[in-house]
Amino acid sequence: MDLPSEIRRYQAQRQTRRLFLGRASQGIGALALASLIEPSILRAADASAGDAWKGVVKPLHFPRKAKRVIWLTMAGGPSHLETFDPKPKLGEMHGQPMPESFTKGKQIAQLQGQKLQCFGPQFKFKRFAKSSAEICEIFPHIGSMLDEICLVRSMTTEAINHDPAHMFMNTGSQIAGRPSMGAWTVYGLGSDAADLPGFVVLTSLGRGGQNQPIAARQWASGFLPSRFQGVALRGKGDPVMYLGSPAGTTRERQKDVVDAVNALNARRDAVVDDPEIATRIAQYEMAFRMQASVPELMDVSDEPASILGLYGCKPGDGSFASNCLLARRLAEREVRFIQMYHKDWDHHGGVKQGVEFKAQEVDRACMALLTDLRQRGMLDETLVVWAGEFGRTPMSQGGDGRDHHNAGFTVWMAGGGIRGGTVFGATDELGYAAVENPVDVHDLHATMQRLLGIEHTRLSVKFQGLDARLTGISGNVIKDVLA
Numbered sequence: 001m002d003l004p005s006e007i008r009r010y011q012a013q014r015q016t017r018r019l020f021l022g023r024a025s026q027g028i029g030a031l032a033l034a035s036l037i038e039p040s041i042l043r044a045a046d047a048s049a050g051d052a053w054k055g056v057v058k059p060l061h062f063p064r065k066a067k068r069v070i071w072l073t074m075a076g077g078p079s080h081l082e083t084f085d086p087k088p089k090l091g092e093m094h095g096q097p098m099p100e101s102f103t104k105g106k107q108i109a110q111l112q113g114q115k116l117q118c119f120g121p122q123f124k125f126k127r128f129a130k131s132s133a134e135i136c137e138i139f140p141h142i143g144s145m146l147d148e149i150c151l152v153r154s155m156t157t158e159a160i161n162h163d164p165a166h167m168f169m170n171t172g173s174q175i176a177g178r179p180s181m182g183a184w185t186v187y188g189l190g191s192d193a194a195d196l197p198g199f200v201v202l203t204s205l206g207r208g209g210q211n212q213p214i215a216a217r218q219w220a221s222g223f224l225p226s227r228f229q230g231v232a233l234r235g236k237g238d239p240v241m242y243l244g245s246p247a248g249t250t251r252e253r254q255k256d257v258v259d260a261v262n263a264l265n266a267r268r269d270a271v272v273d274d275p276e277i278a279t280r281i282a283q284y285e286m287a288f289r290m291q292a293s294v295p296e297l298m299d300v301s302d303e304p305a306s307i308l309g310l311y312g313c314k315p316g317d318g319s320f321a322s323n324c325l326l327a328r329r330l331a332e333r334e335v336r337f338i339q340m341y342h343k344d345w346d347h348h349g350g351v352k353q354g355v356e357f358k359a360q361e362v363d364r365a366c367m368a369l370l371t372d373l374r375q376r377g378m379l380d381e382t383l384v385v386w387a388g389e390f391g392r393t394p395m396s397q398g399g400d401g402r403d404h405h406n407a408g409f410t411v412w413m414a415g416g417g418i419r420g421g422t423v424f425g426a427t428d429e430l431g432y433a434a435v436e437n438p439v440d441v442h443d444l445h446a447t448m449q450r451l452l453g454i455e456h457t458r459l460s461v462k463f464q465g466l467d468a469r470l471t472g473i474s475g476n477v478i479k480d481v482l483a
Contacts (some may be wrong), residue, residue, distance in 0.1 A: 053198070053227065055190030057454055064453030065417025065483070066383035069185065070327050070338045072366065073169075074358070076162070076212040076345030079392035079402050080410040081431050082355040085153050086125035086134045089429040090394050094120030098395045102432045109160045109404035110348070111397060118430065119396035122352035131421045138359040141367035147421040148370055148379070149414045150481045154425025154434035157390050157406045157441050162212065162346070165389035165406070168441055170218045172470045179222035180230065181445060182337035184470045187221075187228045188459045189452060192334035196297070197231040199337045200330055202323040207357045208344040219339060223463045226276065230339060233294070233326070234318070297329055311368040321365035328372050331382055345388060349401035370414055379415045383451050387411035387444075394431045408434040411444070417451040419483045442475035450477045 081087055098116035125134040128143025133151055135143055142149070159165035164174035171178040179187070182199040191198025201219045219230030269277040300308070300315040303325070313321035320342045327338045342362060347354040366386065373379040391409025392402030408427035414420060425437035446456040449470070456477075460469040 052194065053186070053190045055186075055188050057188045057459060060453035061455035061458055062450060062453050064451065065381075066415065066451045067381040068331055068334070068336050068338070068416075069182075069383045069385065069448065069452070070331060070369070071181075071340070072362075072384065072386045073339060073341045074345045074362070074386065074388040075166070075214055075341050075343045076347070076388065077165075077390045077392060077404055078345045078358070078388045078409075079347065079351055079355060080153070080408070080427075081121045081392065081394060081402070082123055082136055082351060083139065084135045084151055084410040084412065085427060085431055086136075087121055087394065087427075087429065087431040090118055090431055091120035093118040093430070098430075102428070102430060103395075106407065107160055108393070111393065111395060111403045116395040118394060119402065122355070129421075133421075133423045136355075136359075138356055139363045141363045145367050145370050145414070148374070149412050149420055150418050151410060151412050151423045152425055152439055152444075152478070152481065153408075153410045153423060153427060154436055154438050155387070155391075155409050155411045155440075155444070156434050156438055160390065160404050160406045162389060162404075163215070165404075166214065166218050169387065169389050171222065172442060172445055172472050176217050177220075177222055178468070179224045179228070179470070180219045181448070181470055182219055182230050182339055183221040183224050183228040184459065185337045185449075185452065187224050187461075188449075188454055189336060191336040193330075193336070194334075196294070196330065196333055196335055198335060199228065199230040199339075200335050201230040201232040201339050201341070202326060203232065203234075203341040204318055204320040204323050204343070206320070206342060206344040206361045208354050212343040212346050214341050214343065223468070224461065230337075297326070297333065300325065300329070307372065310371060312364050319365075320361050321368070324365040324369040325372075328369060328376075328378075331373070331378060332376075347392065347401055348403065349398045351392070351401050373415065381416050383416040383418065383448065384414045385411065385444075385448070386413075405432075407432060408438075413481065417483055419481055422481065424478065424481050437480070439478060440474075442471040443478055445470050446475035447478045447481065451482070 081090065096118050098118050103116060121136075124137045126137050126143075127134050128140065129146045131146035131149075133146055135146070135151075157165055157168055159168045159174050167176055167178075168174045170180045172181075180199075182201075186198035199219065203214065216230075216232070219232070221227070221229035265277050268274075298316070303315075307325070308315065311321045311325050313319055313325060315322055315325065320340070323340050323342075327340060330338050342358075344354075345358060370379060370384065373382050373384070388409070388411075390404055390406045393405045395403070397403045408431065425434060425439055427433060428435045449456040449459065456469065456471045456475055460467040462468070
């Protein structure tokens with residue numbers, strides 16, 4: 001137990017390799033079969049449990065445009081008709097019956113079988129910056145950044161209820177148990193963050209008070225080793241439960257405990273060759289390093305007043321703005337995938353006031369994040385995505401709300417490799433369905449991976465006899481949005 005940790009890691013690594021080769025040495029056919037069943041097993045055998053994960057995509061399939069992703073999830077389903085997709089014709093038809101030609105035989109969530117009436121946009125739209133695109137007037141700060149942004153107005157998804165829609169947007173499947181896009185990214189590319197996880201999740205709740213359910217399975221690793229799952233940091237209070245050392249325990253004493261536990265785990269792993277034990281060893285060491293790195297991350301006392309004023313946040317208040325600042329700090333520390341969830345976009349009623357609340361919470365913060373990244377020279381290498389799990393109907397629900405809608409909505413992208421100041425795709429004149437250059441979730445994922453230097457058809461893992469990947473059996477790169 002008193003051996004230096006480096007020696008113990010080497011011994012565990014050597015034992016694991018010997019065990020792997022010993023088991024495979026029963027015949028050349030067995031080794032070949034092992035590599036066919038799980039091609040990454042030979043690569044994995046080359047890395048000891050304590051080593052930093054460097055990824056399996058070596059070399060990159062393409063020159064990468066983005067080193068990292070910041071994914072801004074607007075949980076609940078933001079209305080494209082009160083945000084980024086102007087529909088004057090819908091305004092003209094406000095209160096009139098929705099033409100049956102748009103809706104007959106189509107999937108509708110809670111409005112099925114009800115009288116459908118057109119519900120016009122609740123705010124005016126206007127042009128901002130140099131872009132010719134119009135967006136809702138209550139998002140002037142995002143509007144000021146439109147020269148950096150590509151609006152994708154033809155987004156579609158297969159799911160129409162929250163949980164499966166979140167699963168689909170995050171994992172490419174409505175069925176729980178698949179790896180999330182962040183897990184795939186870290187598995188493929190690794191992470192350069194020495195003392196922080198490669199995939200970090202931040203959540204916030206707005207003024208509306210609708211605590212839209214989200215679940216840890218949305219950032220899980222699925223059938224990939226659990227070391228690739230997202231780690232949730234709380235923006236208010238202790239960022240991680242039990243982060244501090246127990247009273248009377250020094251950091252050196254705690255390190256001795258971690259080393260002893262990992263040595264025991266390494267011995268067990270040498271016997272059973274379980275990848276989850278290797279993950280546990282790596283995570284114990286990461287947790288120990290995070291006890292020093294996370295408090296430093298959360299301490300924004302080194303941020304100038306101009307930056308705090310830019311975001312308009314009170315550090316540590318758990319707001320979306322505060323989390324945007326943390327996202328930039330995480331990006332500076334080379335975290336590969338940062339995902340933020342801002343809840344309370346589920347406006348079945350009171351959509352006008354609800355979206356106005358949301359605009360006040362996210363508009364300035366999104367601008368600040370893009371501005372901050374740009375002035376630090378990081379925007380060109382950071383892909384920023386703004387997306388909900390679906391959109392809202394052009395028909396009213398309850399008189400002043402909108403139902404779930406999956407046939408057409410808007411997402412936007414900015415930063416690493418994106419052609420700013422552009423609009424891609426369009427919905428019909430009432431905003432019901434994508435009619436020009438429809439984009440599905442697999443297309444979005446394929447485009448994201450291309451910008452990271454990955455060919456989406458080549459990053460796969462054998463699972464249940466099939467080559468499983470983030471984009472399933474489809475997905476096309478949206479080449480027109482690339483710079």
